[in-house]
Amino acid sequence: MSDLVIRQLSKSFGGVRAVNDVSFAIKRGEFLALIGPNGAGKSTCFNMINGQLQPDSGEIMFEGTPLRGKKPRDIWRLGIGRTFQVAATFNSMTVIENVQMALISHASQVYRLWKPARALHRERALELLAQVGMQDAADRPSRELAYGDVKRVELAIALANEPRLLLMDEPTAGMAPKERNDLIALVKRLVIERGISVLFTEHSMDVVFAFADRIIVLARGKLIADGDARSIRDNPQVQEVYFGTGKTFKAEARS
Amino acid sequence: MNLNAFVFQAVNGLSSASGLFLVAVGLSLIFGVTRIVNIAHGSLYMLGTYIAYSVATKLGGALGFWGGIVLTAILVGILGAIIEVLLLRRIYRAPELFQLLATFALVLVFNDAALWIWGPEDLLGPRAPGLTGSIELLGRRLPTYDIFLIVVGPAVLLLLHMALSKTRFGRLMRAATQDREMVGALGVNQAMLFTGVFALGAMLAGLGGALQIAREPATLTTDLNVIGDAFVVVVVGGMGSITGAYVAAVLIAEVKALCIALGIVDFGLFTVNFSKMTLVAEFLVMAIVLITRPYGLLGREQGAVRSVAEPEEPLRPATTATKIGGLIVLFVLIAMPLIAQGSPYTLVLGIDVLIAILFAASLHFIMGPGGMHSFGHAAYFGLGAYGAALLVKWFAAPMGVALAAAPLVALMGALLFGWFAVRLSGVYLAMLTLAFAQIVWAAVFQWETLTGGSNGVLGVWPSAPFESRPAFYYLTLALAALGVFLIRRFLFAPFGYAMRAGRDSPLRAEAIGLDVKRIHWLAFAIAGCICGVAGGLFAFAKGSISPETIAVSRSIDGLVMVLLGGLQTLSGPIVGASVFAVLQDSVMRSTEYWRALLGGVILLLVLAFPAGIVGGLAKLFARRKAAS
Known part of the structure; x- marks a missing residue:
């Protein structure tokens, strides 16, 4: 059974068809990469799945529930976690408070006015931080963290509601190659341990080909390929959008 | 016509x-x-x-x-x-x-x-x-x-x-x-x-x-x-x-001209003097436009401007030293009527300071942790004050009932205005809150038959057992201390954290299931409610209330109090309100040009001490600590 099914999804901005009739599905426990050149429609696709943008047409089903028209916070409550392209934490809080905030929200305790929040879910938050290797930084202000560590904390926050699907928009953007590999390896491990499905966009092909179970390729809003690493690598259409055909310019400089 | x-x-x-x-x-x-x-x-x-x-x-x-x-x-x-x-x-x-x-x-x-x-x-x-x-x-x-x-x-x-x-x-x-x-x-x-x-x-x-x-x-x-x-x-x-x-x-x-042309209209059950509604009408037009087209009739959404605000420290529970300090201050305040037996005026000033603290603390609640810069906090002060005063005037309500009604009236106003205000942010929110405060002010000013217009409501005196100055002082102290304590409690509770989360990053907050607008709306209501208590106390402390005391200058006073103490600290508004109230009473009353003086203080704050008194001291302390 598929976790997330997307059928004939379309979205235009003015005259630009950012996403044009895209359909795909993610199976439970699958690590699916969504790739494509800049402007291919990856982020638009993402923002429609997590409710930030409303599609013009098409449908998005998660475990049989339609997501179209739902708000981001309601989609989160259905069990879909997400991380952002530009990582953001709550800067006036400590690392662990960031995670506690998500746990408090998950437990529907947001409107409590009396008991201090510090004591709530502290152990569970520490566990989550330990999973991403950030437990030692628990009581530091989150705004002091290095960017790679912010990404890890974001992951811990995204795992707080025990999601069955994780959406990661360029999880390694702005990270050093070594950090990239570590983070994706960590995600892959968590996916296998917990049976979560992951949809992620990524520009680093090393990361994609090394870790993704399956890859789908977008170009100019259209889905042009869907398959495993080898078939994508050998797909002439994919090669064309990434490298061009070499036909645009004629070699003129001869001597 | x-x-x-x-x-x-x-x-x-x-x-x-x-x-x-x-x-x-x-x-x-x-x-x-x-x-x-x-x-x-x-x-x-x-x-x-x-x-x-x-x-x-x-x-x-x-x-x-x-x-x-x-x-x-x-x-x-x-x-x-x-x-x-x-x-x-x-x-x-x-x-x-x-x-x-x-x-x-x-x-x-x-x-x-x-x-x-x-x-x-x-x-x-x-x-x-x-x-x-x-x-x-x-x-x-x-x-x-x-x-x-x-x-x-x-x-x-x-x-x-x-x-x-x-x-x-x-x-x-x-x-x-x-x-x-x-x-x-x-x-x-x-x-x-x-x-x-x-x-x-x-x-x-x-x-x-x-x-x-x-x-x-x-x-x-x-x-x-x-x-x-x-x-x-x-x-x-x-x-x-x-x-x-x-x-x-x-x-x-044209809307104003229409109001003047309409003049007094008889609707059968009641008559409305439209020529006196020009102010209300103008701000109503603005409120309607802001709600339906948040960026104005021909305006566009402004690109985000990156401002470099000082990052805020995480909230830490009070240290033992802070707790002891707070208790000492509280004891001094309790002993004040005994200390100041010789000069009865001290208690009058003390009541003013306590009301200012409650006012500033409630404003800080939405401004600091909520990130909503209200330029119209006087509205809730006014609703509380007039709510209490009018109950006394028209129904001869006892003080207990009137004081209990004050926060409720302010709460109603804050729920109504806040619902619209939280849909905007930045200067637009500031303008809308200002507009609402002006509507309240104009309504009070122009609805003479109910509110007494520019004369205000007179003869709002405390009833037994609070008619003596020290007794009323203790009542004010108890309510102010309770208000400040509650605000502090709320801020350390999950709700306060959620408020700050919504302020720090609305996108991220929504992505972990927080309904940011609703949270900020409730925060707005809580702040309005507590501010209403300050308004009610004010009416009884002065014995009267007039439109002048709830005008835009009171909203600005509140902003200055909060900034004077420091926006990013919890004790800031308390210190700021105390200093401001005492300053206003002593220095500013002794010169004809106190407005210019206040302006000078504000400029000094903005240019030289953006972190306020408490924020500045905390920074100084931190630097000392780092140096040693």
Whole structure:
């Protein structure tokens, strides 16, 4: 059974068809990469799945529930976690408070006015931080963290509601190659341990080909390929959008 | 009431629209390029009326009048350039709130400067040479000068349009309005551009003021009246849009004219005097526009401006030292009636300080952790005060009932206004909260039969056992301490964390299931409710309440208290309110020019101590610790 099914999804901005009739599905426990050149429609696709943008047409089903028209916070409550392209934490809080905030929200305790929040879910938050290797930084202000560590904390926050699907928009953007590999390896491990499905966009092909179970390729809003690493690598259409055909310019400089 | 009266008022409205347009378009241009809402724009207009008056009466004749208008525009333009170079240049990168406060400080300074130079009397200028006559329109006489004004508005609009599309300066201005960082990156001298725009905006305000002297006397209340109108026009038209400013100016002027033309209307069950509803109507139009089109009729969403606010430290529970310090302060406050037996006035001041603390702490609750910069917190103070006072006046309610009703009335108002306010952010939220506060003020001021109008409600005295000063002091102390304690408790609870999460990153907060608008709405309601207690206590402490005490200056006092103490600390508003209340009582009452003094304090705060007293001390302490 598929976790997330997307059928004939379309979205235009003015005259630009950012996403044009895209359909795909993610199976439970699958690590699916969504790739494509800049402007291919990856982020638009993402923002429609997590409710930030409303599609013009098409449908998005998660475990049989339609997501179209739902708000981001309601989609989160259905069990879909997400991380952002530009990582953001709550800067006036400590690392662990960031995670506690998500746990408090998950437990529907947001409107409590009396008991201090510090004591709530502290152990569970520490566990989550330990999973991403950030437990030692628990009581530091989150705004002091290095960017790679912010990404890890974001992951811990995204795992707080025990999601069955994780959406990661360029999880390694702005990270050093070594950090990239570590983070994706960590995600892959968590996916296998917990049976979560992951949809992620990524520009680093090393990361994609090394870790993704399956890859789908977008170009100019259209889905042009869907398959495993080898078939994508050998797909002439994919090669064309990434490298061009070499036909645009004629070699003129001869001597 | 007939059709002729309508048409006549409508034509009359067009001439008022020109004046409104001139002041609003300058405000709008300045905001478009510099992203600063220049609250002192009304003051520039007011200075325009005074300067033009002086030139016209000193020189006399046609040269004095018409030449005076041109000269005034130039002088006010130069003044604008000076303001930009000396003050605004230092605060372009400061948080929005500080910019608003700095320009408000100028309002206070200019007002006292005008008082010092021209005195408190209204000054009526000469009539316009060459345009003293009138023509007959629909059986009424319309002054030719008004017709001249009707033409001036569209003429300036046309000139500005040509200047913006044909000149290099105009192109740069349009570019900067769209993306000022890109303009800077392209190597344009931003400093010159900003100075030029500010001078142009100031010039238009000066011109607008100068043109008015043939119609209305120059008075010291012009600044706040005009800036109120100008805000409404700019917000309705869309910040940065010139045509929008004219459309909105006409709309507002016509709505006002319609109210005047309607006059008193009998609806059978009750009668409404529409001519007294002009203020309410104007702000209602603005509220409706902001709700349906958040960026104004012709405005666009503004690109985010990166402001470098000081990052905030995470909340830490009180240390033992803080707790002991707090207990000592509380004991001193409890012992105050015994300590101050010799000077009964100390208790009066003490009550003032405690009410100020409650007021400032409730404002800080939404401003600091909530990130909502309310410029209209006086509304909830006023609702609480009038709620309690009117119960006493009309139903002879005992004090207990009236004091219990105060927070409920304020809560109702905060729930209603807050629902709209949390849908906006930044300067738009500030303007909308200001508009709501003005509606409350105008309703109180103009609904004489219920509220006593400008006379207010008298004879609101505490009943037994609180009629003695010390007893009422203890009641105030108990309620203030309870309020501050509750606020602190809320901030450390999950709700307070959720408030800060929504402020730090609304996107992220929504992505972990937080309903940011709802959370901030409830925060707004809580703050309003607690502020209502302060209002109720105030009415009983003074024995009376009048519209003056809930006017816009009270909202600004609250902002100054919060900033004085420090926005990013929990004890900040308490310290700030105490210092402010004592200062206001001692220093500011001893000089005629206390407004200028307050303005100076605000400027000093904004330029030199942006973290406030508590924030500054904390930083100093941290530096010492790091050094040792």
